[in-house]
Amino acid sequence: MIASSLARKLGAFVKLSATELSVLDSLNKRKRIFVAGRDLVHQGQSDQAAYILASGWACSYKLLRDGERQIVDFQIPGDFLGLRSVLLHTSDHNVEPVTDIEVTEVLASDLLDAFVKTPRLAMAILWATSRDEAMVVEHLVDIGRCSAGARMAHFLLELGTRLSLVGLGSREGYACPLTQYHLADALGLSAVHVNRVLRKLRDKGMVTFREGLVTFDDYDALATFAEFDPTYLDQIGPILV
Template structure:
């Protein structure tokens, strides 16, 4: 493990700036955070359910997910996370983790001590408000996922997730021209949306056959954004971004 150079906070600044414009002083304060960086392998737990954390993790590279295992071994994925996310930000105020967090790909993760984050938010209320806004957006995403699993068809739910991921990635400069890296397996899509592998496979085939998407080499191309977003009724308002895909 090694202390990270200042550029390790670039993704965090980019993420926070996508939901609330940061001042120069706020950017500089974030750059001064004491951060320890670790490379992690795919499928490695970052935080376990019932852990009592003293630090938050910032995803610098790679993808991660929040999840919980049921008694019979089934997994429910609650959210996918991309570079710039702090998936366990709630541990700053909630002493015990009520779910686990793991990598979906090889990843680079920065760990920020809770004490440093508390000092930062106390000194700069604007950053505290931005982090609070981020948690509110997180809650809005949960509501959309609940709606998707409860009321959308399987095709609509997967299409909606693909649209959501594009908008989030595009906002931090990790997607463009309705194309992005999608290192999520069919099994992981099923674990996130409560669908079987067979059902996910059938929906993906339907979306491809209708020339709405193509999947290749771990990437997704949205061939017709207007039709795909109309199919699932995607409205990016709940992401509360400064700039949105079109």
């Protein structure tokens, strides 16, 4: 599951060879389970390990001095967790499981060995991290310049596009474990405002988020409303053979 999710994601950039797939699979040595709500990466820690998310959802966040938090992003199967703590030696954020999750722990030495054996795999992972950075830029623009409705619409569409890459979503919708409090902390809104915005989008016949399921009632209308251009996600670009 770990290898297939990550391989499917990286396969959007590089057509992975049998050798590269084997190296990816070799990273699947140390499986671990973390329960929802208990951080697995802490801001300021210097452990030289990252994780590959196999199943479940997690979120990256920063805590403010007043106890409030800002969720920076959500991670889904196939994503790395805490990769910057390996590359920068110290984590600059926390990672919390949104649901119970299964991960593979990857040491810095594991990654370096994989990169030496398969340079194209290193290039694909660089693409994945660059894509994650592009998403953070979009989130900053959304929070700073977009209305609450457009912000929510863009966020739900982005999640759907990301999930479709690993076989967990489509233009019809996807399963989503996030609560209104998660959405509030990610989008800079209150939980009450989140509820109001979701109701308006549903009443307009564009999207319904109910009982853990996001349903795109009119995908094209929602994308137009959000001015959603998935180019920054680079999921339809040329594949390196």
